Amino acid sequence: MKNLFPVLAIIMLMTPFAYAADPSDDSLILYFSFDEIDGDTVTDHSQYGNDGTITGAPELATGKFGNALKLNGESDWVVVPHADILTVDTDVTVMAWINAGRHMGPNEQRWQGILSKGNSPRSYSFYTESPSECLHLSAGGSGSVCTGKIALNEWQHVAAHVEDGTHRYWLNGENVGEFGDKNALPGAADTADVLVGKTHEGNREFLGLLDEVRIWNRALNEEEIQAEMNSAATPVEPLGKLSTTWATLKSKR
Template sequence: MWSCTKSRRIVRDEEAPNVGYDFNGTNEYLRVEHSDLIYSDDGSITIEAWIKPETHIGLGGIVSKYHEPAVESFSFRLGPTTISNSLEFTIGNVNLTTASGEVTLNQWQHVAATFDRTSSIMNIYVNGELVRTYTNAGTLQLQENTSFLAIGMDYLDGARYFEGEIDDVRIWNYARSEQQIADTMNNELNGDDQGLVAYWKLNEAVSPFVDSTGNGHTAIRIDN
């Protein structure tokens, strides 16, 4: 159904320039102002990113639009402190959390979360492989809010920050399959791929960070 054009292959090593943004874990994140284009017509979504966490900060945000208690929308983040080196994906008040140890500290890994509104299935993937699924979501819906989107932080009131590097953040307006995620996770995309609604390559040395889809979701560094 959906097509995707691969661009150059991403090489990640300590000597490679312009690979991701390094978050301090205490007071900084990237802020993207609200746009209705982030949401799909049917309420499905896929969030993807490469991460290299230095520490496991409980609920440290990777990508979050969860800053209004009344309308929680979505969040993809590290898991709670009680489940070390885990991931958590939230849709509204439903939290899907992986087992401990799915995330490796001080190492690059690709992470993805999907929600299919039609089937109400939530999935979490690590390095292109399914690690956690929730199939009893029933009538779960992705609520829309007008809050900003954050990269590297979760929930502004009592913020939980991400410490480490985040790279190549993508948001799609449909639930991508395991095969689709695996096929493109190692490649930097052109940005014009069908269903790709926001894409931050994070190759810039400093803020602002452009949205390569052309939809204008510019990310600005915030240092609280």
């Protein structure tokens, strides 16, 4: 076993580092893979270190790639403290893999939150909703609803952006809506925390699995969104992330 360890270590170091998003991208301001969680701290893989704190007792589950966070739809979410870099002035892109157990929030609320920042003023709230069974984006005080329906209990890639007052949506890489003449984003006036798995309006907690949550402070175009969705299709096997693999190797010494 001792002779095997150096060989495995060399293989590990030669294996590509399989983050789907490029952490060196200055515009990527938050990236949760949920593969690196220490206690109640969720590691942010962007260059800005916007680590989140878990509220409640969500479970780790098998994700679309690596691990996912399994939320109970009532008392589980992640809080990311406000930082200046999380401010969005004119454009923003929000993205995640979701496996939703319902479209509405608890207590028959119309919406359930994937992620959000602020309420009054509001930079963005990204939801699934009922009865449309679609995605809903509210930003700067104006909202829109996409035209593609979210399937329940299976993995779906969801993305939306705001670009110069226009909302656009993508479901599994396909454009499912464009809506113009929307309000401007509040920029620095919004000092609220970022919430993952909930919105600031209350009683809109997410039921299901979340994976690969990412936010950019620019509007990614369709090709970029499709590339981000597909770039995680070949994660490092078997456990996906360098730190996990390293810990596993060390445990076998």
